[in-house]
Amino acid sequence: MEYIQISIDGILYGSSYSLIALGFSLVFGVMRRINLAYGSSLLLGVAIALWVENKLNISIIFFIPIVLFFCSLSNLYVERFCFAPHNTKAGVVVSMISSFAIWMQLDEISSQLLPDRTHSFPSLEISTFEFGGLFFRGDQILNIVIAFIIAAILFLAVYKTKYGIVLRAVSNSADTAKLMGCNTNLVNSLTFIVAGVIGGIAAFLVLSTESQVTPLFGFWCTLKGLVAMMIGGLGSLTGAFWGGLLLGLLEAHLSYQFGPISREITTFSILLIFLIIRPGGLMGVNIYKDLKSRDERI
Amino acid sequence: MVEKTILEVEGLETSYDMIKALKGVSLSALSGKLTCILGPNGAGKSTLLFTLAGILDSDRGKVVFDGEDITNQKTSNLVEKGLALVPENRLIFPHLTVQENLLAGAYTRLAKERQKVEEDILAMYARFPVLKERSGQLGGTMSGGEQQMLAVARALMSKPKLLLMDEPSVGLAPMIVSEIFSIIKQLNEEGISIVLVEQNASKALEIGDYFYLLDQGKQIFGGSREAILKENIIKKAYLGESTG
Numbered sequence: 001m002e003y004i005q006i007s008i009d010g011i012l013y014g015s016s017y018s019l020i021a022l023g024f025s026l027v028f029g030v031m032r033r034i035n036l037a038y039g040s041s042l043l044l045g046v047a048i049a050l051w052v053e054n055k056l057n058i059s060i061i062f063f064i065p066i067v068l069f070f071c072s073l074s075n076l077y078v079e080r081f082c083f084a085p086h087n088t089k090a091g092v093v094v095s096m097i098s099s100f101a102i103w104m105q106l107d108e109i110s111s112q113l114l115p116d117r118t119h120s121f122p123s124l125e126i127s128t129f130e131f132g133g134l135f136f137r138g139d140q141i142l143n144i145v146i147a148f149i150i151a152a153i154l155f156l157a158v159y160k161t162k163y164g165i166v167l168r169a170v171s172n173s174a175d176t177a178k179l180m181g182c183n184t185n186l187v188n189s190l191t192f193i194v195a196g197v198i199g200g201i202a203a204f205l206v207l208s209t210e211s212q213v214t215p216l217f218g219f220w221c222t223l224k225g226l227v228a229m230m231i232g233g234l235g236s237l238t239g240a241f242w243g244g245l246l247l248g249l250l251e252a253h254l255s256y257q258f259g260p261i262s263r264e265i266t267t268f269s270i271l272l273i274f275l276i277i278r279p280g281g282l283m284g285v286n287i288y289k290d291l292k293s294r295d296e297r298i
Numbered sequence: 299m300v301e302k303t304i305l306e307v308e309g310l311e312t313s314y315d316m317i318k319a320l321k322g323v324s325l326s327a328l329s330g331k332l333t334c335i336l337g338p339n340g341a342g343k344s345t346l347l348f349t350l351a352g353i354l355d356s357d358r359g360k361v362v363f364d365g366e367d368i369t370n371q372k373t374s375n376l377v378e379k380g381l382a383l384v385p386e387n388r389l390i391f392p393h394l395t396v397q398e399n400l401l402a403g404a405y406t407r408l409a410k411e412r413q414k415v416e417e418d419i420l421a422m423y424a425r426f427p428v429l430k431e432r433s434g435q436l437g438g439t440m441s442g443g444e445q446q447m448l449a450v451a452r453a454l455m456s457k458p459k460l461l462l463m464d465e466p467s468v469g470l471a472p473m474i475v476s477e478i479f480s481i482i483k484q485l486n487e488e489g490i491s492i493v494l495v496e497q498n499a500s501k502a503l504e505i506g507d508y509f510y511l512l513d514q515g516k517q518i519f520g521g522s523r524e525a526i527l528k529e530n531i532i533k534k535a536y537l538g539e540s541t542g
Contacts, residue, residue: 162401162408165394169402172391179385181377181406181456
């Protein structure tokens with residue numbers, strides 16, 4: 001019974017990793033680039049939203065769209081500064097390093113807006129309920145449901161709609177997509193905005209579950225999202241979803257065995273093991289095979 | 299009948315940073331004709347096509363397409379105006395299925411005329427039966443010749459008035475090359491204007507109407523098939539050693 005409870009807690013907690021990993025995965029999937037400033041831009045979005053809330057004293061219903069708006073805006077800012085100017089093949093490393101630099105900048109602005117170590121964050125106040133001797137946190141149930149819905153919507157949008165084809169065409173080869181008349185700049189910006197909205201939803205759900213925000217939230221998002229994405233498979237949307245849940249599950253069990261201090265150690269151990277035995281992640285291995293076969297053909 | 303000029307290029311100069319790849323190229327392509335641009339490696343043939351298609355910006359010169367000055371316009375505008383490029387090495391989308399590749403080719407028309415796009419895909423399948431067989435297959439898993447057909451079909455999906463083709467024969471078996479060239483000829487006979495860049499000069503001579511020769515970024519000859527066959531120097535320099 002104890003183990004079942006821990007598994008449930010782990011999976012529910014992991015759903016927040018899933019959401020962040022989905023945002024990462026979307027950007028990586030379309031641009032084949034890693035945005036290290038993702039977590040920080042979410043933190044900045046939250047910080048600005050909290051600042052606005054303090055000034056205007058608004059209710060939670062208006063607060064949510066404000067969080068989403070500022071998260072996507074700060075994500076767009078990162079795209080304009082770190083990714084749009086370096087959109088050639090040679091720019092892959094440049095944009096990753098510049099996203100690292102802008103991470104510092106965003107964190108600094110956030111800590112100016114939220115000068116205390118912890119700030120209270122509006123909670124959704126959904127009660128915990130019991131079912132068959134097991135406890136479920138209502139807000140975490142909401143979290144996993146929303147993570148599942150967003151993963152499903154993204155999956156359908158990318159693989160079943162005509163605009164998804166454009167997205168995947170840009171992902172396959174931005175230069176060739178340009179030849180078809182596609183405005184790849186616009187596609188990239190839109191991808192960052194959507195990733196910002198997804199990240200904003202994730203940030204709101206995580207922070208309202210904890211009812212507080214600390215300056216370390218950005219770093220936490222980037223790390224956990226990146227690890228969850230790499231476990232699930234680079235650029236795979238379903239992989240990101242399952243990777244997050246798996247990371248949550250493993251973390252919960254291992255930190256139960258070895259104490260809560262070992263939580264971060266387990267995160268990185270899991271990543272390391274995955275990088276050694278399955279570097280493409282759970283669902284990303286095929287990408288490597290495909291690329292190889294294409295390179296051989298050309 | 300007065301022949302209409304679809305593409306007029308005047309003194310085009312393009313450079314990659316400090317290196318000048320095109321040093322003043324002038325040519326014109328007639329509507330409904332097949333114009334070939336020949337020349338050895340590094341002559342600037344691909345650079346010329348990239349400049350025409352709006353991928354590279356020119357430093358000097360003028361490009362007039364269908365009576366409109368299109369010098370240094372963006373590719374997305376040019377595709378909407380009816381200029382399509384079939385790139386060298388096909389460059390199909392390897393992780394998209396054949397059908398999705400065709401849809402991507404109709405990018406500029408997706409929002410406005412979905413129904414028409416679906417019909418056009420069926421028309422492409424009728425023209426290239428092999429693509430119909432493979433419609434659900436990933437583009438990257440097809441053979442080189444099939445990929446070339448897909449690249450041509452994808453470019454046709456944007457309903458171009460002028461098709462720019464960059465080395466369609468590169469890396470293909472001789473039999474497949476003949477097939478591709480007969481497809482090009484057929485498209486041309488159906489009224490699509492084509493500008494073809496080719497290294498395989500003897501193949502191009504079989505189907506082309508007008509020829510331009512480029513060497514080191516300069517245009518050194520322009521004229522009809524009869525004229526190019528008469529020019530002995532050109533024959534020696536560019537056709538004598540070619541195979542295929």
